[in-house]
């Protein structure tokens with residue numbers, strides 16, 4: 543599907559895998575690039591040297607961030623910024639940003655599936671995908687946060703900065719439909735009613751006192 547996805551000119555010198563650009567911060571190990579795995583040294587260099595995480599080049603007048611609600615809560619995103627066109631490419635190439643993926647990989651990084659590096663998401667393995675927003679900021683607002691207890695450790699990009707524009711990239715993936723239905727039934731006190739009616743239509747629960755036959 544994405545085999546011929548046009549890449550930004552900035553990425554012309556980047557290696558490709560399965561027709562997709564290998565981001566600058568992607569881990570190269572065992573003789574191959576591991577899509578979805580992050581090279582920590584490269585990530586730190588991208589942050590410290592103000593490089594785009596996709597093409598590895600310096601920023602221009604606008605920097606884009608891919609931000610999750612959880613990032614906003616902690617005040618930083620672990621991922622380095624991107625050129626607007628590099629983010630636009632990533633949104634199409636990366637299953638997590640495109641919305642194609644509904645869960646984080648259960649066994650992160652090792653399988654080498656095509657995609658774009660997913661930084662700082664190890665603990666989320668197997669969980670439903672987060673929502674992502676694109677933030678546009680200026681180079682003057684691009685600040686790297688360090689861990690107060692370990693000053694040499696880079697946390698990521700400070701999110702407590704003026705934002706020029708925010709745009710949704712993808713919504714969060716909800717829980718499985720079965721789980722949602724079970725919760726809804728529980729909330730409505732319909733457990734026993736539905737258990738005797740396996741063909742109960744979705745989203746149209748019948749009152750508990752119904753006496754009609756619906757099958």
Ligand SMILES: [Zn+2]
Pocket residue numbers: 552594595596597598599624625628
């Ligand atoms: Zn770039």
